[in-house]
Amino acid sequence: MYSAQIEAQLKKLGIKIGDIISVQKGGQAFEGMLMPRPDAGDTGSLVIKLSTGYNAGVRMEGSKIKKIKDGGASFEKKQAQKNSYFAGEKGSHITLLSTGGTIASRIDYKTGAVDPQIDAKSLVGAYPSLKEFEPIKCNSIFSILSEDMSPLHWEKIAQAIKNEFDGGAQGVVIAHGTDTMGYTAAALSYSLENLPAPVVLTGAQRSPDRASSDAPQNIFCSMAAARANFAQVCICMHASTSDTLNHLHIGTRVRKAHTSGRWAFKSIGTRPLGEVNPKGGEVKLNSSAIARDMKRKINLKNKFSSNVHLAWIYPGINSKTVEKWAEYDGVVLAGTGLGHAPIDAANPNSKASILPALRSLVDSGIPVAMAPQCGEGRVIHGTYSTGTYLANAGIIGNGADWLAETCYVKMCWALGQEKDAKKIKEIMLRPMHGDITSFSLIGEE
């Protein structure tokens, strides 16, 4: 946005965004369409789109400005669109639910914000290869970046998915920001008991406003996966930097492992659930896929606690820090090595040890679980005395190879289902949806 001073001056001159203007500077005139300003940069510079398409920033101060042609109408707000669309005949359809994120983002000067709307007709228009998946229903639940997701959003998404299956959907695709897509996938895995068909989360690492965006392929492959013969929550994203294959990752065992690359999503401690060929959409599933059965009705368990703490154990962490966690309903620790924390095993009641502080959390009824902060592997609390002390203090997790973020989501969910500490411990350690495996695979790097 322009500075208030500039806005006032423009108003005085009768100039609106979208008008063709001329700004004389030195011996030259910059002539073109007055554009809205992004928030960044010098709010005292006018952004002018020249006839070549280039934008140039010209300081208003000391320049002569002249309006040449009125053109502002094209920038006026369009009426808000309805958020549910069908492409193709109504009937047994796939639903695409949009929650926001890069996959749905595009500069939109009409509203001055990122436009969240995915409408089925323009989607199929933009990516004609989606036509083979018609009928497609599109619905926008909300539009937020995934770093802004909270357990409350997980509850809403789970409810929306149930509604879609109740309404005849044969599979559901969720367009989601990539930052916390792994968390949401885990949350949906726990929330949607007795799932009849696939729930496929997908996103984009490169925005759809560029020709190289991974969005079209990810949506195409997700649509193909949503029609396939399985009934789990998964994430469908590029398998590598090339546009040649997509992987399906089990919702409880997937991590965003690169900040920006197309291949960011990886199955941790397990093989991908399957793969999708973007040429033709053939889906290959591995033996852990559960067959779809449209007769199954979802048993919705979408209550989550919003008061769980996820803490990284680090050298130097002290009791004072741990004591502050008493305000939470549950705590998940990402421990070092086999699931360790500094407890000074030779002298576990010393000042340097956080064991007493952890013990008092557990004793006060707060469930505390341990997950490994190493990328992969299992919490093992029997090898070193450190582990034994932690297990004896009541820390949950011995033997679990869960991801720290999955463990966190499970804790939020368990607290939403149960209040009794014993039962919570039992839920936490019960392997569900592949979150804890019974044995570790050889051959994982």
Place this chain on the structure above:
Amino acid sequence: MLCGLEIHQRLEGKKLFNSCPTPLPDQKLPENCARITRMLNTAASELGVIDSASKFEHSRSRTFEYLAPEDFSCLVDSDEEPPTSINKEALLQALKFSKHINASIVDEVQVMRKAVTDGSNPSGFQRTSLISIGGELKYEGGEIPITSLCIEEESAGIISSNPDSVSYRLDRMGVPLIEISTEPVFTSAEEAAKGAQALGMALRMLDKVMRGLGTIRQDVNVSIPGGARVEIKGLQDLHLLKTLVENEVRRQEALAKISAEIKKRHKKMPTSLPFEDAGEIFLSTKSRLISKALESGGAVLAAKLPLFAGILGTELYSEKRFGSELSDYAKQAGGVKGLIHSDEDMQKYSISPQEAEALKKFLKIKKEDAFILIADKKERAEPAIIAALSRALVLCVPGETRKADEKGGSSFMRPLAGAHRMYPETDVRPILITKELLQEAGELVSVGKREKELCSLLGDDFGKRMLRSRNLPLFERLIANGADAKLAAITLEQTLVALRREGIDISLIGEDSLMEIFSLYKNEKITKASFEPLLRLCSGSPEKSIASLARENNLQKISGQELEALWKKEGGDMRKFMSKYGLVADAAEIMKMAKKKN
């Protein structure tokens, strides 16, 4: 006729939006490169419109393969990581040149994405920024008015292409380019060639300019009254500029006449033309081209061009006919090898008179009509014939981007791209051009002034030669570091050239080694005569310092008492002494000593 120029000059140092080093112009591609396979879609502009050039490229649905040498490319180049802020060094060069031509510099640089969907940019766009508009370059021959100066990313280098896929190398991707567009002021090809040369020379006065084959490119814009603006890309050799412009003028004139003739013949122009599969006529053909297509399951598509008799064979310029124009469109759209038309000799393609007759009958061709025919795989032949037929119905000179060929001709590449190619680069913040930044950019020395300086340092012949040498920036860095100007010029232009001709890889002799050799000489640690053997040794062991090479190979300078002692010991024979110690002793000192003793 009016013609304008667009000059693209590569800069060396780092890439424009990441910290990878820029590769040498003739960098060899290492064997073990990462390989990336990608597809591109179309994307709409900031104003919501898809550019026609992007649409055209997308309709070709090709696969792109990228080879990424790890020393010269990174995730920004492969479109896997957002760009860093703009390379300040390159920005300063652009500002310096803008100041030199007295252009109006923008107050805030806005980085844009220009849609490029032929795969030459993995992202599907080229980052480009307008730095200044207006100004003029003054040179001996006059003044060249400048339209704009931009700084942009170089594209990936093409390795190979076929109708289904194109292979590119990523080391060249993202190298900074200064793009200068002139006003369409050149009224003759000679003038344009002179202008291009003057701009090229002026750019060389910048200190970060890359030199060597392909580091500067000229695109030419030609428009004539009654014609259109046509942009011709990829002219490598300035000597061909004259032929290129003349051919383009002839082409546009001929096309305007052809359009008028077609209009005259048609009372009402059809809006589209149908095509048909004529495969059955050629089941036992002797035409290799057609039988090959049929054997591989392809199609023979043919169409009537009503009232087009004689038009397809009309010459535009040497060997190029109107038929070749249609053929260019067919090639680009479908990747076919070309088309056959009725103004050609059918026997050239071994099509029998009976087959030709049958085809005419099949298409209901009368003597005032013409036909075209394309034989290839159906998925290629179809878009190809549609494109050729659509082009035939265009009744004016279409605005196009064309590619220059090595004979001074050109062929259709894609429709002329417009303003809708542009979208703001949301990953890079706008850059405010402050007074401090403009000051930091410095002043460019004009070509004339630089020539005078060099001539006074090196004499007229050597001075002029150095002005045009690709070693000029290195030469200037050496003398700024205290090297003797004449000796530096001789070393760069003669000693190293002679070594290279012997087959020695002088690229292994780094700038550090050259700096060191001049500094050792200045400090009297080595002699002038030892330069050649030391540089030879350096190319063999580039990891060693010149000082240690001199020590290990007994090339350290001997002088003063030590030299006198040697002189006595060797018996005072000048010739013998020189042949034994000429590389390590200063000839002048020996002469002086010899004179003194005698």
